[in-house]
Amino acid sequence: MLLDGARSLAWRLRRHALAPVAGATVTDVVQRVVALRGWPADLADLAIRARQEEPQPGALERALADGEVIRSYAFRGGSYVFTPEIGADLLAARTATRVWQTRRFQQQGGFALDDWEPLRDAVRDALAKGPLTRAELAARLAAIPSLAHLADAASGAGSDSLYKPLHWWGDICFGPARDGQATFRLLEGDPRWPGLPDLDQAGRRAVTAYLAAYGPATSVNLSYWLTEGLSVPGRRVLRWLADLGEAVTAVSVDGVDAYVLTADLDRLS
Known part of the structure; x- marks a missing residue:
């Protein structure tokens, strides 16, 4: 036609x-x-x-x-x-290549595959009471001995490569800005979020x-x-x-x- x-x-x-x-x-x-x-x-x-x-x-x-x-x-x-x-x-489409499993992506953020599930649990716990800034999340991770090595990446180093998969998986999204600083909030559990x-x-x-x-x-x-x-x-x-x-x-x-x-x-x- x-x-x-x-x-x-x-x-x-x-x-x-x-x-x-x-x-x-x-x-x-x-x-x-x-x-x-x-x-x-x-x-x-x-x-x-x-x-x-x-x-x-x-x-x-x-x-x-x-x-x-x-x-x-x-x-x-x-x-x-x-x-x-x-x-x-x-x-969901963004997860097709599973880029977070590549060596280059891990090196960019300074983390390993074994860090992901403990990190996801820690971020969920940290955000359970409301949105937090990168600095606040980094401080929470720094206080957890097994995840303290991720504090630098949580501060935004590596182009937020630590946070991006958490967005792609539907764990978190951006929250309201606070004093000019971006925050993240839980998406998982939001009644509007279909998964x-x-x-x-x-x-x-x-x-x-x-x-x-x-x-x-x-x-x-x-x-x-x-x-x-x-x-x-x-x-x-x-x-x-x-x-x-x-x-x-x-x-x-x-x-x-x-x-x-x-x-x-x-x-x-």
């Missing part, structure tokens, strides 16, 4: 509540774009307000505090905002969500999103796409091969 590029772009702008501005709540906007860069916080808030019919400064922080959306490490090592449901799928799903189920939903927001999309677009962004092997991404079967239609947009959700064809053609 042949699609017009200008018409496709106009549809995407409507989908993203940019032309016309049509966003309602923070959750509505975040769902429309799937994942929103979460830092710097003021720019993330601006990205929300730019899409809202009745923008309210600080709405993003309030939505994060209420748990309507969460902020976690995801794409390219950066923090992103998404709904708990979409976040669960994207974070990590099966990897391949999550992957198929992630492809569907991307096509719904950014389609028509090429295989290169999907690779940028899931392979370059979340380190999912390219062959696995293509398998997820193929698994969607008739729910996806191959199209040509101004001569470029792409994919779109079949359910969206009528609005695009």
Whole structure:
């Protein structure tokens, strides 16, 4: 099927509540774009307000505090905002390569595989009473003889490589900033958090969500999103796409091969 590029772009702008501005709540906007860069916080808030019919400064922080959306490490090592449901799928996809098991990743953070389960238990215990800063978590670990060697990594050394897998596993996410310092809070046990799903189920939903927001999309677009962004092997991404079967239609947009959700064809053609 042949699609017009200008018409496709106009549809995407409507989908993203940019032309016309049509966003309602923070959750509505975040769902429309799937994942929103979460830092710097003021720019993330601006990205929300730019899409809202009745923008309210600080709405993003309030939505994060209420748990309507969460902020976690995801794409390219950066923090992103998404709904708990979409976040669960994207974070599950991020675990596909099990990068925390590689020697390079362990060396970056100064830890070993045997540290993970005791660390997870210690972090859960430390955050049970509320969010803590990196320095506060580092102090808690320094007081545990078997985990004291992780205190430096817990302070943020190694690009937060100690914390990132805890985000990907759904143990923790970012909490509210305190005196300009980032905090982490427990995600596990949050009633809004669905838990990590099966990897391949999550992957198929992630492809569907991307096509719904950014389609028509090429295989290169999907690779940028899931392979370059979340380190999912390219062959696995293509398998997820193929698994969607008739729910996806191959199209040509101004001569470029792409994919779109079949359910969206009528609005695009």
